[in-house]
Amino acid sequence: MKKGSLAHLAQPGAEIALRVTPKASRNLVEDGPDGLRVLVTTVPEGGKANQAVVKLLAQALGVAKTRLVLVRGATSRDKVFRVE
Secondary structure (H helix, E strand, C coil): CCCCCCHHHCCCCCEEEEEEECCCCCCEEEEECCEEEEECCCCCCCCHHHHHHHHHHHHHHCCCHHHEEEEECCCCCEEEEEEC
16 A cells, blocks of 8 residues: 555544454555455564554554554454554
């Protein structure tokens, strides 16, 4: 997705649910009928995949990485982020 293509979701206080696929062949944020999916190439060890998800999601939303807070799903594929 292009930078800021999901900017309409970046309202302060909004919670964004997504499904993460680690160890994918490419980094991608896609908005499908089942909700947001984030594919990252990094492995889910030591929080590396979560860091990659925050970076990609921030770019897609057009916000700073520090404005995204992981609410639920630190060790799960299903995650919920809140926009500060």
